[in-house]
Amino acid sequence: MKPFVKWAGGKTRLLKEIEQRLPADFDEWENVAYVGPFVGGGAVLCHMLEHHNNITRVIINDINDVLIEAYRFIQDDPGPIISGLKEMESIYNALSNEEQKQMYYTSRKTFNDMDGIDCQKIILFLFLNQTCFNGLYRENTKGEFNVPHGKYKNHRILNESNLWEIHDALQTVDILQGNFETVGRRLLREHVFFYLDPPYRPIVEKGNMFTMYDRTGFNDSHQERLKEMCDYIDRRGWHFMLSNSDSRSSDGQSYFDNLYNGYIINRIEVTRFINTYNATQRRPKEVLITNYQPPQQ
Structure with missing residues (x-):
């Protein structure tokens, strides 16, 4: 099973890195809720549903209304x-x-x-x-x-x-469209895992970056609101993993090191065939941010 759409910033090439950085005891959790507030093409969603049978509740969301309706039509x-x-x-x-x-x-x-x-x-x-x-x-x-x-x-x-496989997998999935900030907040269970894949921030301050998955875009105020959501997840005792670019501020400091001070930040390289980074390199660094210590690589 693989994504039914191609999507800028898709995570197919990052799945191994994501899997290796799940909580060490993830497969021992019972009745796990998986939440994807920025589902996009759904590479991580497909992977998690195929490889982790302890996931019993799934909620996905995206701001792009046509994409979400495509998920709903395929589900139906x-x-x-x-x-x-x-x-x-x-x-x-x-x-x-x-x-x-x-x-x-x-x-x-x-x-x-x-x-x-x-x-x-x-x-x-x-x-x-x-x-x-x-x-x-x-x-x-x-x-x-x-x-x-x-x-x-x-x-x-x-x-x-593949469409029929996705149809079968979506039968127990709640599909939402809209604001990322409210997704999953009302869950009442112990084991909840959020994978957060927002539009990426430009590599350098005031640089260009592809964020127009819909007309509203995604700027630093959205990144800061997402950080507040991560703080909420952490206070609830839940777990999250967040992907983004290894972005730098105008003073050369890491934007996400500063914004997510106190959380765990891993840096990785991944090949990109769509130049969303406004950069010449095809293997720019990205960050994976977690509120738990990933297993030693």
Whole structure:
């Protein structure tokens, strides 16, 4: 089982590092609640559901309404989505490069012009995600998807068996859309694990960073509010792991060392094929922040 969308900052390449840094006794916990307030493409969600059978409650959330509705449609019945994508894949792969480009931009305009979110909009969303440049989802200030065409040959747009696997896995998952700050706060159990994957902060002060997963963006005030949420999680005696860039302030100091003073911060390298960092290196450092001591690596 793997994510059904490509997503900037996806964690597929980071799963080994995340797994190694779970609490040492994680698999001994009973009736674990797993909470993902920034689910994105869901790589960590898929991994946790496949590898940790002691997770009995799952809550996921994201600010992006089309993404969340895609999760809900797949949870309910992916059949109509599969039929629609199968037809679009067949048509797309039979076209010339120029015709594919025209189909892409026509589909993008139709997607942006649609009111509300129905099955057809989800089909277009998944088609665009698989055929746009690098699978990047980006909105302008009007809330319009504005990523250019990606140029693929004989491209596989539909993975039918994977969608059915995700459908089965989502049957016991609560799917929310909105503010990250309220997700999971009302849980009444001992063992709760939060994986927090917000839009990353720019590597350097005032640098550019891709945060436009929806029109609202994500700035330092959001990072500070997320820190307050982590403090709340810690006070409840729960556990969290948070991913972000190894960002520096204007004085060269680590932004997250200062913001998360008192918590455990590990630095790792991970290959990125979408340059969300405004940097030339493909293996920039990232931080994994926890409120517990991870096992020795």
